[in-house]
Amino acid sequence: MSGASQAYRIxxxxxxxxxxxxxxxxxxxxxxxxxxxxxxEQVGTVPLGTRRDAERAIExxxxxxxxxxxxxxxxxGELLYDCAGIILRHQEELARLLTLEQGKPLRESTLEIERxxxxxxxxxxxxxxxxxxxxxLAQGRYGLIVxxxxxxxxxxxPWNFPVSLMGNKIAPALLAGNTVVVKPAATTPLxxxxxxxxxxxxxxxxxxxxxxxxxxxxxxQEILENPKVRKIGFTGATSTGRKxxxxxxxxxxxxxxxxxxxxxxxxxxxxDLEKAVSAASVGRFFNCGQACLAIKRLxxxxxxADEFIENLLAKVKKLTVGNGLQxxxxxxxxxxxxQRQEVEEQVAEAVHRGxxxxxxxxxxxxxxxxxxxxxxPTLLINVDEDARVSREEVFGPALPIFRVNDLDEAIAKAxxxxxxxxxxxxxxxxxxxxxxxxxxxxxxxxxxxxxxxYDELPFGxxxxxxxxxxxxxxxxxxxxxxxxxxxxxxxxx
Numbered sequence: 329m330s331g332a333s334q335a336y337r338i339x340x341x342x343x344x345x346x347x348x349x350x351x352x353x354x355x356x357x358x359x360x361x362x363x364x365x366x367x368x369e370q371v372g373t374v375p376l377g378t379r380r381d382a383e384r385a386i387e388x389x390x391x392x393x394x395x396x397x398x399x400x401x402x403x404x405g406e407l408l409y410d411c412a413g414i415i416l417r418h419q420e421e422l423a424r425l426l427t428l429e430q431g432k433p434l435r436e437s438t439l440e441i442e443r444x445x446x447x448x449x450x451x452x453x454x455x456x457x458x459x460x461x462x463x464x465l466a467q468g469r470y471g472l473i474v475x476x477x478x479x480x481x482x483x484x485x486p487w488n489f490p491v492s493l494m495g496n497k498i499a500p501a502l503l504a505g506n507t508v509v510v511k512p513a514a515t516t517p518l519x520x521x522x523x524x525x526x527x528x529x530x531x532x533x534x535x536x537x538x539x540x541x542x543x544x545x546x547x548x549q550e551i552l553e554n555p556k557v558r559k560i561g562f563t564g565a566t567s568t569g570r571k572x573x574x575x576x577x578x579x580x581x582x583x584x585x586x587x588x589x590x591x592x593x594x595x596x597x598x599x600d601l602e603k604a605v606s607a608a609s610v611g612r613f614f615n616c617g618q619a620c621l622a623i624k625r626l627x628x629x630x631x632x633a634d635e636f637i638e639n640l641l642a643k644v645k646k647l648t649v650g651n652g653l654q655x656x657x658x659x660x661x662x663x664x665x666x667q668r669q670e671v672e673e674q675v676a677e678a679v680h681r682g683x684x685x686x687x688x689x690x691x692x693x694x695x696x697x698x699x700x701x702x703x704x705p706t707l708l709i710n711v712d713e714d715a716r717v718s719r720e721e722v723f724g725p726a727l728p729i730f731r732v733n734d735l736d737e738a739i740a741k742a743x744x745x746x747x748x749x750x751x752x753x754x755x756x757x758x759x760x761x762x763x764x765x766x767x768x769x770x771x772x773x774x775x776x777x778x779x780x781x782y783d784e785l786p787f788g789x790x791x792x793x794x795x796x797x798x799x800x801x802x803x804x805x806x807x808x809x810x811x812x813x814x815x816x817x818x819x820x821x
Contacts, residue, residue, distance in 0.1 A: 333748035341372040341425070343543055345381065345522045348388035349534025350691055351525070354381050354542070362518055365431035366651040366662045366700040374517045377542025382509070382550035385538040389480040389507035390556045392535030397477045400820030404503050405455020412448035415441065418526060418576055421531040422500030426491060426519040427652040427720040431660040431701075432615050434652055439699075440492045444523070447799075450783040451503045454804065458504070466562060468818035474811045476506030477559040481807065482551035484544070484572070486564045487513035487663055488618045488723075489512060490520050493586075495559035496787075496798040498537060504807040506559065510539040511548050511767040515663065517541045529649030531704070544568075555579055559807065566747075566792050568719075573795075575671055579763070584796035584806050588721040590624045591779070593599065594740035594764060595636060596735060597629040599754035600776070605639045607752070607778045608727075613647060613705050616660050620793075621750045621772070624722050626729045627738040633731045640707065641686055647705050649692050661700040668701045674716045678728065681712040688725070713741070721747065743769045751778060771797075 342359075344351040345595035351388035354375035362372040375381070376474075396404070415422065423437040430437070483497035490513060498508050512520040517539075524539045540547050552555055552575040559582040562572045566587040576583045593611065595604050628636050650657035663666040675689050688706030693698075710716055717728045732738040735755075742751060751770035755761050761775045771789045774780075781787055786802035788794055794805050795815040 331617055335543050340370055341518060343372065343374050343518060343525075345375050345377060346537075346539045347381075347385045347529060348392075348523060348538065349798070350576070354378060360514070360541075362515065364428050364700075366653075366702075368468040368699050369379050372518045374521065374541040376546045377540045379546055379550040380712060381542065382540045382547045383554065385509045386480055386551070386554050386556050388535035389538055392533060393477075393479055393507045395407070396533060396536050398508055399505070401503065401505065402455045404505065405452040407531050408448050408452035408455070408503060410530040412445045412452065414526045414530040415523060418522075418577070419445075422519055422522060423523060423706075424653070426516075426804060427660075429518045430487065430490065430690070431663055432652050433657045435647050436615060436660075437652070439441060441663060442487060443492040444495040447492065447499050447783050449802075451499040452799065453575040454503055459803075460706075460805065461631050465534050465814065469814055469816045471505050472815065474742075475504075475808045477639050477812055478807060479506060479810055480556050481506045481508050481746075482550065482563045483508055483510045483556045483561040484548055484560065484564070485512050488515040488615060488620075491523060493729070494520050494523070496586075496803070497584075500798075500803040500804045501559070502532075502537065503559070503816045504752060504804055505808055508538065509535050509640075510537070511544070511551055512539065512541060512708055514541070514543055515634070521678045522734050552576060552581075553578070554651050561798075569794065578777050582806065584788075584798065585794040586620065586787075587749075587789065587792065587794040587797060588747055589620045589622075589793050590721050590745045590747045591621060591770070592625045592627060592727060592738075592745070592768070593623045593751070594627045594732075594735070594738040594742065594753045595629065595632065596755035596757070596760055597631045598752070598756045599632070600756070601632060601639065603776070603793060604754040605636060605643060607754070608640055609643045609647070610728045611752070611779045613616040613644070613725050616662055616703075617705075618663060620721075621781065623727065623752070623779065625718065625745075626727055627741060628642060628729065629738075630733055631729050633636070633729075637686070637707075637729060639708065644687055644705050644707060648761045649697065649702055649704060651696075651700070659705055659725060661702045663701065665701055667724060671703060671726055673721065674720065674722055675706060675708070675803055678708055678711055678715040679718045681715045683708045683711045683715065683717075683728070691745065715742075719745070735763065739764060739767050746792045749793035750774070772811060
């Protein structure tokens with residue numbers, strides 16, 4: 329073991345699942361290893377859950393629903409606020425654990441824990457805002473609109489942002505009065521488990537929030553098929569989202585799907601180039617490009633393209649690739665060998681079609697990076713619009729750059745994608761900005777702004793990027809049923 333590797337090790341953590349307010353092992357007695365993608369060293373173990381384990385968690389959540397759903401929404405909000413407090417007090421521990429299992433730089437892990445806390449606090453503040461309505465009707469009658477929790481909800485969480493994307497699901501679900509069974513990604517369960525342990529310690533009643541670890545085809549399948557689960561919140565690949573949708577359709581389960589994206593960024597000839605270059609660099613290479621909302625296609629007006637590319641190239645060359653725990657690291661590893669191989673194949677196919685690699689396109693040569701799944705941040709020009717990097721979601725640090733003549737051409741090319749998650753445009757012209765905001769087929773459009781998600785605004789994609797909304801008050805609607813009641817004030821009418 330190298331000295332550099334030794335410096336970033338910690339003692340492996342061994343977590344159980346959390347069911348009905350206590351830590352439990354799998355009924356099979358088997359465990360699975362969790363490895364650091366920067367070193368391939370073991371950082372922990374978790375139980376290898378079975379369908380019976382998932383069933384136990386669902387039963388616990390179903391039992392707890394009777395009491396939790398009748399708890400005052402304001403009280404549920406207070407408990408969420410207490411959960412946020414205990415998470416914040418353990419922020420340093422959680423961030424380090426997240427870097428070890430996921431690979432991202434420690435600074436990014438810290439930001440993710442902060443995002444999780446913010447989401448809990450945002451929905452905690454909504455505890456006194458859940459309300460229905462009163463509608464006067466004809467003939468001595470009036471109507472009531474009542475909001476009710478759905479029941480047991482399954483939260484299926486991905487590996488790229490395992491904590492913040494878990495928060496997007498559990499915070500509105502719990503505030504609305506539902507109980508939850510979380511199924512973390514098989515490769516990043518540790519920080520989610522620890523967060524759920526802490527939230528239970530903060531005062532959540534037993535069974536309200538549970539976590540089961542194991543393969544998606546086993547644990548996830550039980551959550552999808554069990555009739556006591558009435559709502560699924562899923563974030564992941566579009567291909568998997570189709571399977572979730574098919575399974576949920578068998579019992580008409582409520583679903584929220586946050587799926588893939590191939591977000592375009594358009595830079596007009598009147599843009600603030602310095603800010604746009606910075607936004608392009610961060611927006612593409614944050615979390616090693618492993619973000620559904622990452623900038624994945626860059627469209628530059630011809631007149632500013634050369635200057636923009638030169639400045640972006642200079643910035644990208646300064647991005648330090650390394651172990652996420654090492655000070656100064658800006659780009660961590662890809663999460664798995666399979667993920668790196670996929671990006672390598674996409675880049676190679678683009679080059680085969682005539683693309684030119686301006687930077688990167690290969691694994692780093694440093695000796696201390698050979699054990700991890702590292703890839704040098706990559707810029708591509710002269711890219712064929714039929715290349716895989718143009719058509720597919722590139723879940724890694726590679727950015728194809730295209731030249732366009734005007735905004736109409738940029739919007740048309742941006743909308744050719746099957747995805748419609750996020751988008752951005754940079755211009756000082758309000759008419760151009762308004763046109764792009766109106767015509768870009770995406771659930772989120774940033775104008776002269778880095779791609780930052782806000783809890784206050786609903787988030788969800790168009791086309792094959794998903795169904796439903798997370799964040800904002802709108803997310804609460806996806807975790808509640810709306811019931812209409814008619815009351816006759818004069819029964820004789």
